Amino acid sequence: MSDNTPDPWATQAAELLAIAVTVAREAADTARSMRAEGVSGVSTKSTDTDVVTAADRAVERQVIAALGALRPGDTVLGEEFGGTAGDGAVRWIVDPIDGTVNYLYGLPVYAVSLAAEVEGVVVAGVVRNAATGDEWTATLGGGAFRGERRLTGSAQTDLAQALVATGFGYDAKRRAHQAEVLARLITRVRDIRRFGAAAIDLCLAAEGGFDAYFEKGLNPWDRAAGGLIASEAGLLVGGLDGRPAGNDMTVAAPPAIFGPLTDLLAEFDAAGGP
Structure with missing residues (x-):
């Protein structure tokens, strides 16, 4: 392939990102407007502190419907309703x-996160803070952006x-186990932050809002879009011990401190416990 020949993979990723951005923006508008009307339908899932609202369900239904109209045949994996069937190559x-x-x-830190995966590889993703309108995007091999600003992560x-x-x-x-890990780690770093939205955390790491x-x-929906944005930012x-990011551990850090950080987390058994 010559330098002047378009990369079909990049073309597909760009097309999927355009769809993701449109759908995510509309979904974020719904989430924000429902919040303004007052939170309703609150229940719990895995524990008494693991909450889900009517808006979570409504927004996911909206995303599934929008993708079904734009990309019939694709599969959708969502946090609230699991997977929808499809025969296409895109999930x-x-x-x-x-x-x-x-x-x-x-609290103004909550987001719609939407990623497109082709044959098991995430190729496009968008995270939109529904409360503020801040938006992060990435395509595989195409870089990561906050709006029009290209992201390079912390140095x-x-x-x-x-x-x-x-x-x-x-x-x-x-x-309790995570607190024990944190108590050991906090003396080895500058400081710790906890914002309560993994997708936004990954995006803030991508733009250098914190270092790691x-x-x-x-779960996949927590890290699919944000993980691509972080990796495309450099x-x-x-995970730990050379494993990929997953349920047991996800780490995003600049190359110079990724090894030292994962070594400490492995030493502190951060991926262990309940």
């Missing part, structure tokens, strides 16, 4: 409201000077 991965507890309390090379973000699970025993991020327990995104 969409959606978190309708990432940061539901923030949404419940009116930090010293873990001791790194601002590190994390999150916690909903199970009390898991939280780690969390145990992320961060390493993976």
Whole structure:
């Protein structure tokens, strides 16, 4: 292929991103307007602290319907309703409201996250903070952006000077284990932040809002779009001991501190426990 020949993979990723952005913006508008009307239909899932609202369900239904109209035959994997059947090569991965507890309390850190996956590889993703309108996007090999600004991540090379973000699970025993890990880590880094929305955390790491991020327990909808945005911004995104990012651990950090951070997390058994 000559340098002047368009890359069909890049063309497809760009087309999928355009769809994702349109659908995510409309979904974010719904989430924000429903929040303004007052949170309703609140219930719990895995534990008494793991909340879901009527808006979570309504937004996911809207995304599924919109994608079905634009891309009939594609599969959709969502947090609230699981997977929808399809015979296409594209699977969409959606978190309708990432940061539901923030949404419940009116804290302006909650997002619609939507990614397109082709043959098991995430090729396009968008995360839109529904409360503020901030939007992050990426395509595989095409870079990551906040609006029109290309993202390059943090240039930090010293873990001791790194601002590190994390999150916690909903199970009390898991939280206790995560707190033990954090108590050991906090003396080895500059400081810790916890915002309560994994997709936004990954995007803030991508733009250098903090230097690194780690969390145990992320599902595909938590990390699909944000993980692509972080990696396209130049961060390493993976798990511990050379494993890929997954439910047991997701780390996003600049190359210079990824190894030292994952080594400490492995030493502290961050991927272990409940």
